Amino acid sequence: MSGETPMVLLPLGITAASALAVMLAAAVRGPTPRAATGRAAEALSVLGLAAALGSQLAVAGAAPRRVTPLFVFDGVSSILGAVVLASALAVVLLASAYLRRLDEPWEEIYALLLLGTAGALALTSSDHLVGLVLGLETLSVSLYGLVASVRTRGDEALEAAMKYLVLAGAASAFLLFGVALLYASVGTLELPALTAELSAGTPAGSELVTVAGLAFVLVGIGFKLALVPFHLWTPDVYQGAPAPITAFVATVSKGGVVAFLLRLVAAAGAVARPEDGEGLFVVLALLAGASILVGNLLALLQRDVKRLLAYSSIAHLGYLLVALLAGGELGPRAAVFYLIAYAVTILLAFGVVTILSRAEQEAGDLDAYRGLFWRRPILASAMAAAVFSLAGIPLTAGFVAKLYLLLAALDGSRFGLVGILVVGSVLGLYYYLRVVVAMLATPEPETAASEPVGASGGVALAGLGAVLIWIGVAPSAWLRILGIWLGG
Secondary structure: OOOHHHHHOHHHHHHHHHHHHHHHHHHOOOOOOHHHHHHHHHHHHHHHHHHHHHHHHHHHHHOOEEEOOOEEEOHHHHHHHHHHHHHHHHHHHHHHHHHHOOOOOOHHHHHHHHHHHHHHHHHHHEOEHHHHHHHHHHHHHHHHHHHOOOHHHOHHHHHHHHHHHHHHHHHHHHHHHHHHHHHHHHOOOEHHHHHHHHHHOOOOOOHHHHHHHHHHHHHHHHHHHOOOOOOOOHHHHHHHOOHHHHHHHHHHHHHHHHHHHHHHHHHOHHHHOHHHOOOHHHHHHHHHHHHHHHHHHHHOOOOEHHHHHHHHHHHHHHHHHHHHHHOOOHHHHHHHHHHHHHHHHHHHHHHHHHHHOEOOEOOOEHHHHOOHHHHOHHHHHHHHHHHHHHHOOOOOHHHHHHHHHHHHHHHOOOHHHHHHHHHHHHHHHHHHHHHHHHHHOOOOOOOOOOOOOOHHHHHHHHHHHHHHHHHHHOOHHHHHHHHHHHOO
């Protein structure tokens, strides 16, 4: 093991150590006042994630570097690992005021957030199906607890957690069975060797086993990304989970899985040869098209903002799949760029939802946003910026990301997917603008005191809003960074 190899593990090590420190702080609480212990856990989480993010950027120059047969540290893991850590840090900052209003211990939530982040971080570097399973299960077990973490929410959070537990358990079973079938058929679980063996042809009589194994693995990945038809858990979990946890599910948990899918697609020759009319390209194209159309159509019917954003996220993951399927030089860059823009945008949207929410009554219904421009103009402006970005309005990150995605798809001659993308974007305009119309409407009489933003929440919202506009107005710096980290 070279001297640089331990250094590339530093971000994961710092994140895991921070989770351990928070757990120890919670365990020795004793007579310490609950608020003091919670603030200590929050401070440890912020410092740990900031240190992990700094180390992630500092060791980027060591790439590419293989770390055991399970993980590889390269440009993809560098940039998507930074996205995961930055998203987790934003969630912790946004959750501060929300959690401090709870009449129950909340330091355990920070420990679970850090453990989930460690699992997602492992996924960004996974180059092996065993690494995929380890990262996914570490992330999933944390999410089970996080969804049900606020007990004052009652049956709604518990019901969402139980649904996620049962369905995620079933998806994990599919994934593990698929891994076993692939190993029995091909004899390896390393992605490069696996795809090389598959392209060379499987032994006679094992084709069905190989196809079944790939299908089961895709079921597990499709569930984690909430792609249609594996999306049924998403609206209930988004609605039932506490607002900051929903932000975590929508960003951190998706980022790690996208990184692995990017490696899988890059290694698979079927995507580079769609003219064969079979293989991974056709399957992923069907998932992308169905996710875009179903996600947008079901979002049209929603009056709950969290459910609306849930169906919206299904559509946006479909958009991201279009970039992955575009192939060529632009495809991977467009996918990573779209993920960055999506993470910034959805964090800003759920940040506003978090600030407006209380544990016993979250700001879900569209009526909670009626007249928000007249009551709290800064928060309304932040939500409007997020909604415009999700809709792909110019001068926002979402517009540039969709434009880049469209160029990549056209460059790869994916004209059918381009048509579906355009239809989905037009459908999205309606339900996104409904949120803006509600915020501009005549305000309802105040029924409750306005919740404070909090210093850390204000910093997070301001930073996210600035990045959203920066990407939309001057994306060239971000594109240069992608070119450097992803090669070319």
